[in-house]
Amino acid sequence: MSSTFPVPTMPAPPVSVVGLGQLGGSLAAALAAAGRAVSGWDVDPAARATAEAHGVQVTQELTGVVVLAVPLAEMATALDGLRVDPGATVTDLGSVKVPVLAELGPPLGDRFVGGHPMCGTERSGHTAVDPELFAGARWALCLEPDTDLRRWLRVAEIALAVGAEVVPVTATEHDDAVAAISAVPHLVAAALAAAAGQAGPLALSLAAGSFRDGTRVIASDPAFVTALVAGNAGPTTAALDRVRAQLARPWAELVADGHAVRAATPGRRPVRVPLDRSALLSLGRSGGAVTRRLAAFVEGWIPDTA
Amino acid sequence: MSSTFPVPTMPAPPVSVVGLGQLGGSLAAALAAAGRAVSGWDVDPAARATAEAHGVQVTQELTGVVVLAVPLAEMATALDGLRVDPGATVTDLGSVKVPVLAELGPPLGDRFVGGHPMCGTERSGHTAVDPELFAGARWALCLEPDTDLRRWLRVAEIALAVGAEVVPVTATEHDDAVAAISAVPHLVAAALAAAAGQAGPLALSLAAGSFRDGTRVIASDPAFVTALVAGNAGPTTAALDRVRAQLARPWAELVADGHAVRAATPGRRPVRVPLDRSALLSLGRSGGAVTRRLAAFVEGWIPDTA
Numbered sequence: 001m002s003s004t005f006p007v008p009t010m011p012a013p014p015v016s017v018v019g020l021g022q023l024g025g026s027l028a029a030a031l032a033a034a035g036r037a038v039s040g041w042d043v044d045p046a047a048r049a050t051a052e053a054h055g056v057q058v059t060q061e062l063t064g065v066v067v068l069a070v071p072l073a074e075m076a077t078a079l080d081g082l083r084v085d086p087g088a089t090v091t092d093l094g095s096v097k098v099p100v101l102a103e104l105g106p107p108l109g110d111r112f113v114g115g116h117p118m119c120g121t122e123r124s125g126h127t128a129v130d131p132e133l134f135a136g137a138r139w140a141l142c143l144e145p146d147t148d149l150r151r152w153l154r155v156a157e158i159a160l161a162v163g164a165e166v167v168p169v170t171a172t173e174h175d176d177a178v179a180a181i182s183a184v185p186h187l188v189a190a191a192l193a194a195a196a197g198q199a200g201p202l203a204l205s206l207a208a209g210s211f212r213d214g215t216r217v218i219a220s221d222p223a224f225v226t227a228l229v230a231g232n233a234g235p236t237t238a239a240l241d242r243v244r245a246q247l248a249r250p251w252a253e254l255v256a257d258g259h260a261v262r263a264a265t266p267g268r269r270p271v272r273v274p275l276d277r278s279a280l281l282s283l284g285r286s287g288g289a290v291t292r293r294l295a296a297f298v299e300g301w302i303p304d305t306a
Numbered sequence: 307m308s309s310t311f312p313v314p315t316m317p318a319p320p321v322s323v324v325g326l327g328q329l330g331g332s333l334a335a336a337l338a339a340a341g342r343a344v345s346g347w348d349v350d351p352a353a354r355a356t357a358e359a360h361g362v363q364v365t366q367e368l369t370g371v372v373v374l375a376v377p378l379a380e381m382a383t384a385l386d387g388l389r390v391d392p393g394a395t396v397t398d399l400g401s402v403k404v405p406v407l408a409e410l411g412p413p414l415g416d417r418f419v420g421g422h423p424m425c426g427t428e429r430s431g432h433t434a435v436d437p438e439l440f441a442g443a444r445w446a447l448c449l450e451p452d453t454d455l456r457r458w459l460r461v462a463e464i465a466l467a468v469g470a471e472v473v474p475v476t477a478t479e480h481d482d483a484v485a486a487i488s489a490v491p492h493l494v495a496a497a498l499a500a501a502a503g504q505a506g507p508l509a510l511s512l513a514a515g516s517f518r519d520g521t522r523v524i525a526s527d528p529a530f531v532t533a534l535v536a537g538n539a540g541p542t543t544a545a546l547d548r549v550r551a552q553l554a555r556p557w558a559e560l561v562a563d564g565h566a567v568r569a570a571t572p573g574r575r576p577v578r579v580p581l582d583r584s585a586l587l588s589l590g591r592s593g594g595a596v597t598r599r600l601a602a603f604v605e606g607w608i609p610d611t612a
Contacts, residue, residue: 118514138512167511177509180502185520188494190564191552196486197567198548201593201609203483204567205473206444208424210523214491217516218564225561240553242504246497247546255531258496258524261503261510287507303507 012036012161013154014064016088018078020047020056023093023120024069025129029054030162033131037064041082047126054129061085065154068092068104072227076103089151091115091158095178096232097142097171105144113155114142114171116178117164124221135163138289140177143168143277153275157293165289165300168280179235184243186225187236189218267304272297318342318467319460320370322394324384326353326362329399329426330375331435335360336468339437343370347388353432360435367391371460374398374410378533382409395457397421397464401484402538403448403477411450419461420448420477422484423470430527441469444595446483449474449583459581463599471595471606474586485541490549492531493542495524572609579604 017028020042031038032055039057042048048058063085070078072094084090090112094100097114104112119137139159143152156166169177193215196203218225229236246254271288273279274297283290288302323334326348337344338361345363348354354364369391376384378400390396396418400406403420410418425443445465449458462472475483499521502509524531535542552560577594579585580603589596594608 118512120515137514140512167508169508173508174512177505177512180505180509181513181517184501185498185516187553187557187560188498188549189516189520189568190560191549192491192494193564193567194552194560195490195545195548197563199483199486199545200591202473202475202479202591203486205590205593205595205609206424206446206480206483207487208443209426210491210495211487213519213522214495215564215568216519218561218568220565222558222561222565225565226558229557229561239501239505242501243494243497244550244553246500247493247550251493251535252528252532254493254496254500255524255528255535257503258499258521259526259528259531261499262495262521262524284511285506285508287511289511303511 012157015067015158016040016062016064017067017069019069020051021069021126022124022128024067025051025126026131026133027067027069027162028056029129029131030134032056034161036161050126050129063088065158066090072096072231075100089113089154091155093117095228097174099231101171110146110148111151113147113152115155116140116174124224137164138167139164140167140169140174142171142174143281144170149275153293156290160292165291167289168284170281175232176235179232179239183229183232183236184239186217187229187240188243189215193218268301269304270301272299318463321373321464322346322368322370323373323375325375326357327375327432328430328434330373331357331432332437332439333373333375333468334362335435335437336440338362340467342467356432356435369394371464372396378402378537381406395419395460397461399423401534403480405537407477416452416454417457419453419458421461422446422480430530443470444473445470446473446475446480448477448480449587450476455581459599462596466598471597473595474590476587481538482541485538485545489535489538489542490545492523493535493546494549495521499524574607575610576607579606
């Protein structure tokens with residue numbers, strides 16, 4: 001494994017998106033709006049029509065960077081019946097990374113780079129397509145020991161092109177982190193809503209902002225939420241145990257600590273990081289992100305807590 | 307106690323608001339905007355100036371309906387040093403009702419009517435004043451066995467005048483309900499944030515919509531949140547136990563049930579309810595609200611789940 005890598009400047013590869021729902025359709029539309037060559041496919045004719053209306057070429061021939069934007073349960077079979085350029089880089093937008101890597105790593109080898117843009121809303125499907133969805137979002141991109149850094153950079157460049165910031169992570173680090181900030185918030189929202197339902201019609205009638213916000217994510221498709229938590233069961237159980245332990249603390253301490261985390265607004269310190277797996281992963285672990293790729297470096301930022 | 311009451315039409319009484327922060331200042335500004343006679347007082351000159359700019363008369367002489375819009379810890383002393391008309395009706399906007407009733411009931415007797423508008427945001431203070439704050443909000447208004455129904459209607463009329471819908475409740479019912487839909491969501495938000503802080507900078511860096519929404523309320527002033535939960539400790543403990551029990555269920559069941567409660571959108575069936583304590587409380591328990599007062603009835607709605 002080479003840990004530093006000379007990266008030649010090359011033209012941006014075409015992008016082929018499989019699955020044109022909220023995430024995939026938004027990515028394809030954003031790339032088309034940026035003047036990039038982007039094609040896509042979806043089993044649903046209505047999703048294909050929405051993509052075409054956004055300037056996406058509909059085709060079953062996939063080349064360049066192939067983006068799998070399908071539900072987790074369909075990830076392993078998403079390319080069945082499609083014609084994929086054998087040299088194409090394949091990435092995905094799935095909300096867990098260790099299970100996807102276990103499924104797609106063996107057949108695809110170093111052509112696969114796992115990814116997860118941290119956006120999306122409680123809506124889903126092609127009617128929720130929004131080319132601005134990725135602007136300002138973090139996009140986790142997996143750098144495993146055997147990841148091909150050139151292919152990683154090709155996928156990173158796509159994320160940067162639609163306005164996201166790239167967070168280099170390992171699949172394991174990613175799954176632990178999203179258990180805390182996505183899976184468990186979904187379960188907690190479900191528990192708040194179900195318990196308020198037990199409390200009865202008066203409680204639901206008085207429910208205002210704190211209840212609405214605290215339960216918003218459980219308005220999402222239950223099948224998506226169940227896949228999100230069940231597909232990341234180990235880290236989610238561990239993160240849920242941490243939340244349970246917090247709930248057992250004296251309330252004044254809990255409120256003070258929770259407020260301190262939520263209200264913290266660290267600044268950003270610009271950094272340049274060499275194109276090196278270990279340096280990039282350090283950037284991610286520090287809470288930073290990549291904002292631009294240069295010839296032999298990436299530019300980005302780390303939190304400035306000074 | 308008379309359970310039905312002939313209500314003469316009378317001119318709207320003046321309103322005096324003590325405490326001109328987000329809630330009190332917004333109420334005074336909304337009433338002034340509606341052309342109502344409204345005065346107010348705050349110990350903070352900046353809050354008084356903001357109120358004056360909204361057309362509120364600043365004075366220490368309180369008459370008509372006196373609204374206590376001060377933090378819970380200051381409720382018992384809010385009228386100290388002010389000149390209050392001995393015939394004035396007194397209400398409050400505090401987020402718990404049994405403790406406020408225990409403090410203000412004995413000195414004020416049937417002149418006191420406890421209330422709680424279900425609005426407000428994570429912001430606070432006079433810089434967060436918004437005359438539209440109450441539009442469409444529920445406003446819980448306590449009907450205890452010894453509540454003077456004429457005074458209750460005077461306060462209800464103020465809530466209706468600023469666009470809220472009035473939910474008749476007992477103080478105990480209110481505190482049980484808000485434990486489930488306000489106190490516990492604040493504690494859960496704190497636990498989510500504190501646990502994500504434990505998970506480290508990478509997790510916080512990847513935090514997106516589900517984490518932001520699920521933790522928004524803990525951005526509120528910690529002193530306010532601590533008073534909210536500690537001032538309603540018994541019902542909050544019971545409601546937190548219900549959430550804990552939900553979190554111990556199989557995830558697929560929990561997600562399905564939580565989604566069903568959150569996604570339910572009951573219709574509204576218009577109703578007329580006699581001016582009778584028991585009938586009004588039944589309306590509140592059914593999840594309905596009062597939208598208009600007539601001579602011998604109130605108009606409102608109940609959920610239509612058919």
